[in-house]
Amino acid sequence: MIDLLIQAILLVPEHYYSIENPKRKNGQIVDYTNELVFPERNYCTNLYHQIILKIEDTIPNIGETYFLDEEIYKKFTGKYINNKLFKKTYNVLKCAKIGMRPDIILHRSQTSRDEKDQLLILECKIDPELSEIEFDKDFFKLNIYKSELKYQNAVYLIVNNSTEKIEKYISNYIGKYWRIENGRIEVLIITKYGEEIIRKSV
Helix, strand or coil: CHHHHHHHHHCCCHHHHCEEEEEEECCEEEEEEEEEECCHHHHHHHHHHHHHHHHHCCCCCHHHHCEEECCCCCCCCCCCCCCHHHHHHHHHCCHHHHCCCCCEEEECCCCCCCHHHEEEEEEEECCCCCCHHHHHHHHHHHHHHHHHHCCCCEEEEEECCCHHHHHHHHHHHHHHCCCCCCCCCEEEEECCCCCCCEEEEC
16 A cells, blocks of 8 residues: 555656745735745645545445545544543644644545554645644644554655654654554655655654
8 A cells, every 4th residue: 555655646746846926916916926835735635636546446446445535534432541641742732723634544434443444544744844843743643543543554744854854853753752552654755856755664
């Protein structure tokens, strides 16, 4: 599944890595500036399309057996609620305000908790100014989904950021916050369009 996902990521055109900021006058777009912006939803929408194309060739009748969803909730049992490190992480990152909706999920249904039905969960960030707190929130979210619902593949895709920066964020997170004991989060890093994908299992 990770190899298939990487193939899909490599098909996302350069246009989706950044766009030019519009220049407005009297509320109307009159031109474009040299300033780039990095809309995550724009990137994820094209990635969703590329994933669909890839899995249609791999999983027969994908629309009848599994669903590729975006930003939907799934119910948790709350079994970690009394874990001190979990509570600290949840409170420090203010997760009650951000919700727990992953960017992309491949699963059999929203309600199923069967491990075999949970194929892929993905979080994505493309802003080169990605802050450590924003990184931490998504990494925490992935750990919860991996632990609670036993997703077979949990992926954090980070675009337009340096490997050194993300490695530092990972190291800092592990030293401070809660994460799943048995299981891996796959972190995929693309420093810029056209560069190879750096893969790290955390």
